[in-house]
Amino acid sequence: MHQQERPLLTIKNLNKQFGCGCSHCRDTQGHNLEDNYCPVCGTVYACRNVSLKVYPAEILGVVGESGSGKSTLLRCLYFDQDSTSGEGYIHGYNEGRTNIFTETSQQKNYIRNHLLGMVYQNPYLGLRMNFSSVGNIAEKLIGAGNRKVDFMAARAQELLAAVNIPTYRMKEAPEKFSGGMQQRVQIAKALSNNPPLLLLDEVTTGLDLSVQANVLDLIKVIQRDLKIGMIVVSHDLAVIRMLTDRTIVMLNGRIIEHGLTDQVLEDPQHAYTQQLVYSLL
Amino acid sequence: MEEIIRITGLNKYFELHNQNKRIRGCQDINLTLHSGGFVGITGRSGSGKSTILKCIYRTYLPKKGIIWYQSQIYGEIDLAQATERQVIHLRKQEIGYVSQFLHVMPRTTAREIVEQAVLDVGYDIGYARTEAVNILRHFELDEGLWDTYPNTFSGGEKLRLNIASAMVKKPRLLLLDEPTASLDHESKKNVKVLLEKLKNEGTSMIGIFHDLEFMEGVCDREFAMETGDFVI
Numbered sequence: 296m297h298q299q300e301r302p303l304l305t306i307k308n309l310n311k312q313f314g315c316g317c318s319h320c321r322d323t324q325g326h327n328l329e330d331n332y333c334p335v336c337g338t339v340y341a342c343r344n345v346s347l348k349v350y351p352a353e354i355l356g357v358v359g360e361s362g363s364g365k366s367t368l369l370r371c372l373y374f375d376q377d378s379t380s381g382e383g384y385i386h387g388y389n390e391g392r393t394n395i396f397t398e399t400s401q402q403k404n405y406i407r408n409h410l411l412g413m414v415y416q417n418p419y420l421g422l423r424m425n426f427s428s429v430g431n432i433a434e435k436l437i438g439a440g441n442r443k444v445d446f447m448a449a450r451a452q453e454l455l456a457a458v459n460i461p462t463y464r465m466k467e468a469p470e471k472f473s474g475g476m477q478q479r480v481q482i483a484k485a486l487s488n489n490p491p492l493l494l495l496d497e498v499t500t501g502l503d504l505s506v507q508a509n510v511l512d513l514i515k516v517i518q519r520d521l522k523i524g525m526i527v528v529s530h531d532l533a534v535i536r537m538l539t540d541r542t543i544v545m546l547n548g549r550i551i552e553h554g555l556t557d558q559v560l561e562d563p564q565h566a567y568t569q570q571l572v573y574s575l576l
Numbered sequence: 577m578e579e580i581i582r583i584t585g586l587n588k589y590f591e592l593h594n595q596n597k598r599i600r601g602c603q604d605i606n607l608t609l610h611s612g613g614f615v616g617i618t619g620r621s622g623s624g625k626s627t628i629l630k631c632i633y634r635t636y637l638p639k640k641g642i643i644w645y646q647s648q649i650y651g652e653i654d655l656a657q658a659t660e661r662q663v664i665h666l667r668k669q670e671i672g673y674v675s676q677f678l679h680v681m682p683r684t685t686a687r688e689i690v691e692q693a694v695l696d697v698g699y700d701i702g703y704a705r706t707e708a709v710n711i712l713r714h715f716e717l718d719e720g721l722w723d724t725y726p727n728t729f730s731g732g733e734k735l736r737l738n739i740a741s742a743m744v745k746k747p748r749l750l751l752l753d754e755p756t757a758s759l760d761h762e763s764k765k766n767v768k769v770l771l772e773k774l775k776n777e778g779t780s781m782i783g784i785f786h787d788l789e790f791m792e793g794v795c796d797r798e799f800a801m802e803t804g805d806f807v808i
């Protein structure tokens with residue numbers, strides 16, 4: 296008989312708000328908000344009671360319209376932003392028994408450097424544009440505690456080769472690269488510490504179709520060969536269908552629907568998901 | 577005989593909120609499949625045949641009813657209520673689904689697709705390689721195509737690859753939604769041979785075939801949507 300599966304990541308009731316809230320919007324379950332925004336005090340409720348699980352080697356898709364909170368969710372997970380409240384547990388950190396959101400910033404750094412990889416929607420957030428590509432990867436490796444220069448150089452070259460950056464360009468700074476190449480350097484950087492969990496925010500947005508195919512291909516190969524769990528945020532449902540096993544749908548900071556990806560796309564339950572899916576058919 | 581599937585009172589409708597409409601998918605379906613059996617579903621277009629298969633595979637969420645399935649990994653399980661993760665495992669290891677439409681990754685070769693299907697079940701790469709070659713040969717997919725990307729394949733070649741990757745897993749339960757719809761005579765014969773072989777190896781199947789002659793050649797029972805019962 297099958298054993299109970301252990302999730303790689305568990306998020307419970309994650310909240311992120313920008314602003315302090317007021318008597319009009321606090322504790323009202325969002326009834327007095329306009330979308331995710333309080334018209335009285337201007338507080339934005341970017342993530343509201345988000346709960347999810349990611350299992351080892353699984354790809355979870357996140358879809359939803361612009362402003363629904365997808366990037367904020369990833370940024371909270373990567374500790375770029377402090378979450379307002381909520382719990383997060385990651386297997387591989389204290390056996391998944393410690394809430395990562397309430398750890399010290401030093402511990403958060405440890406988790407980020409050893410257990411997480413992030414690819415940003417905007418490559419300027421993920422890369423030092425004027426460092427060499429090799430240097431960008433070395434930076435992440437140093438963060439994870441590496442000190443051996445030879446090892447880091449070899450690892451950087453191996454990773455950049457894996458994402459198809461030609462050897463003769465590895466010493467160049469990403470600012471000289473095309474958008475697709477920048478995303479691939481970001482992916483190489485994110486993978487350098489062998490994280491069990493990779494966070495990908497709109498990695499193919501704004502790229503040419505053929506370049507997109509390249510990046511998608513790379514992600515699928517990484518998942519297949521390295522068995523890394525991933526959260527893939529994309530507004531492109533074709534990308535979601537191609538890459539993910541399960542999908543959550545966000546609207547105004549909330550998860551309004553979740554399911555097997557083919558089920559969410561072919562038999563959407565929520566009015567908003569139906570609109571999202573059918574408007575693209 | 578032992579049952580592998582017992583569907584009782586299965587109901588599926590689609591609520592289209594934005595149009596304020598409710599569309600009937602299938603209604604009050606009661607259907608059993610014996611272990612090692614092969615049931616063909618017949619009925620007019622729109623009667624809900626595909627809907628039943630998609631509810632079993634959970635591409636559609638059933639609204640009402642029970643789909644008992646005798647699983648190897650979970651024992652007896654109601655597919656209508658199974659968790660998303662359980663369904664993912666069942667799809668990888670036990671339940672195959674073939675339709676006319678192929679969803680594949682760009683830049684994954686035909687050979688890799690078939691090998692991956694075997695790996696998903698949990699076999700090692702050596703076995704996956706051998707089995708992939710065997711099945712690609714069986715379906716007479718031109719050897720020159722094995723290491724190319726299927727997005728340029730003809731309809732029939734795609735379909736043969738699709739069937740090959742579903743069958744190579746030797747699934748415990750195989751769902752077939754008009755898999756032979758656009759195949760030539762020769763390819764249909766290959767499919768038939770393999771269906772019989774799978775059946776002999778113990779795979780249980782439910783299929784929809786627009787070619788009734790083909791269906792009668794492979795199925796041992798026929799379920800008619802019109803009466804909601806088996807035709808003897």
Ligand SMILES: Nc1ncnc2c1ncn2[C@@H]1O[C@H](COP(=O)(O)OP(=O)(O)OP(=O)(O)O)[C@@H](O)[C@H]1O
Pocket residue numbers: 313331339340341359360361362363364365366367368416530
């Ligand atoms: N630093 C900030 N200060 C105030 N509000 C913010 C901040 N960052 C994000 N927001 C707001 O939080 C909400 C969620 O934004 P987020 O970037 O997470 O959306 P998204 O789903 O990623 O959208 P997109 O698809 O456009 O990338 C938006 O209403 C946004 O305006």
Ligand SMILES: Nc1ncnc2c1ncn2[C@@H]1O[C@H](COP(=O)(O)OP(=O)(O)OP(=O)(O)O)[C@@H](O)[C@H]1O
Pocket residue numbers: 561562590599600601602619620621622623624625626627628
């Ligand atoms: N995803 C869906 N959303 C809305 N309605 C659907 C969906 N899938 C099927 N239906 C409807 O459910 C009914 C049954 O469809 P189904 O595809 O099961 O028929 P079928 O018997 O397989 O027909 P055919 O022989 O033409 O393939 C039809 O009226 C169809 O329009």
Ligand SMILES: [Mg+2]
Pocket residue numbers: 365366367416496
């Ligand atoms: Mg965003």
Ligand SMILES: [Mg+2]
Pocket residue numbers: 625626627753
């Ligand atoms: Mg049909």
Ligand SMILES: [Zn+2]
Pocket residue numbers: 316317318319320321333334335336337338
């Ligand atoms: Zn307020």
